[in-house]
Amino acid sequence: MTGISDHLVILPILLPLATAILVTLIDDRYRMLRIGISLGATALLVGVALLLVVPTIQVGPSDTELIKSYPLGNWPMPFGIVLVADRLSALMVLVTSILGMATLTFSLSRWYTAGAHFPAIFQLLLMGLNGAFLTGDLFNLFVFFEVMLAASYGLLLHGSGTARVKAALHYIAVNLVASFLFLISAALIYGVTGTLNMADLVVRIPQIAAADRPLLDAGLGLLGLTFLIKAGMWPISFWLPGAYSVAAAPVAAMFAIMTKVGVYALLRLSYLLFAAEAEGVLGFNHTVLFIGGIVTLAFGAIGVLSSQTSMRLASYLVLVSSGTLLATIGYGGVNVLSGALFYLVISTFAIAALFLLIEIIERSRIVGADVLAVTMEAYGEGDEDENEPEHEEAGLVIPASTAFLGISFGICCLLLAGLPPLSGFLAKFAILSSVLEGSVEPGASAWWLMGTLIVSGLAVLIAMARSGINIFWATLEPGAVTARLSEVAPIVVLLVLCIAIGILPAPILAYMEGAATLVNVPGLYVLEVMGPEAAATLARETAQ
């Protein structure tokens, strides 16, 4: 523990925390200073995340260099809290930081000023997300979940108004209950195994006496349920569209990664804790994940088709993305998983870009267009904009905005529906081809996965085409579109990233495959975190 590179793992947590404290202390009169600090810190975060990702690119899949553990306070291992950065965590941190940079830039022109503490809360959300991705301790995961959720409550309420407060009331209640379930499960797991360290759990779970097993299974089941609530699996995803569709655009775009935290935790823990056994318990049970994922996908697709507003459509797209990921994690296999991770990155960026686009589009549309287009007046949702801030000059007004919006919307549509030639197609193709290659005679589950993936893609295409026609050909006021450079740039960056991934997919897919392989080998994780002795114990137990 000498050079700065040894402490790199904790920087994605400390940096946003320090920034949050700093911008809280600075008065809003020095707005440019606050903006500069927030942007600078987030850009630095992207750099740190890149530094975490880059060393893991070139090495072979079995190299222990791939996993970096960072024991906080340098306590000997089962006792302290540990942070672990492997390919999967590093990738998630990178996606979070890029998304954070894009949404923060977007928020500068409008939403930044809607509340005094937006920059601080935003940084705390980044801190919670990064912490949840990096931690190797179950209770610490709970704490970072709470940091993330507390920040998300604040962000969801950002801009205020009746619709947001009503949605936040439901969102907070659901997430509080989920947090209590998390606490109960963590307590049960500790009560049975005597540890909360994930790597230590891997070693200890096979040693549990048969009489204690039901208690442990109950704990793990509740833990899985908690993550499924966050990931938005049907039927416990009822809270999601309502909350996401009323959030301010940059906030909703940032929330696109919040469901992925649940997906990440399920992926990590299901492969870590049940590697030695064929079947896990509810939630971590891959059959449950698979069927739940398929149903979520179907539910999301129906929701997309039935959406009457663009924000709602984008919220259901979040569910489609979650469903695809859950089903593919449930299906399993290194190649399928690497395709799923590829899809995770693309869908997160594309959905975020769509949320941002909708914001620009909606404010340029003829007032009440939605009401004329579809029978919305019955729901009385007309008063949601009452407390939104006035436009503020920030950057240049770009010409040909309408053309830009149309093209970007089309790109989002292609990415999310998974059509060639863009990377959304490659992601789905990677999943489907490995599903077919994995077995000589594809079973029923393979056909179910293929069927729902393709049909849901069609549903997304129909819904987005309908929405696009409705917006661009029918209700967009000619020449009324105004977009600032700071709003256009993040959308362009996100979409260009997605397209670039599609042009050069080979190294990225190789990286995802490495990440998926690593997730499938819990022995390496244990070796790095707990040392050779624990890894040897685990290997002995697995062999038995």
Add this chain to the structure above:
Amino acid sequence: MELVLAIAIGVLTASGVYLILRPRTFQVIIGLSLISYAVNLFIFSMGRLRIDAAPVITHGNTDPSAYTDPVPQALVLTAIVIGFAMTALFLVVMLAARGFTGTDHVDGRD
């Protein structure tokens, strides 16, 4: 003692779940508070119930059997703080919702 604690946790949880499912925001927040008490007691009990055993080492006595497990007590402390903060936040949102919608129904309309 185990039986009394188990019944207490059970009653608190059952009342909490019942109240959460009620339509008024005040009932929901009381329900959430009751569940958080139950959860905290539950975490505490997962360190096994011991009488006359401190969680911190005193007077140089290093025999581990003389002490109770300190980890659940640390966990419960964290859980209390987080639960308390979240309940306070929820209370503010609840009051805001009451102000915006003019009703204390969770859906904003009776």
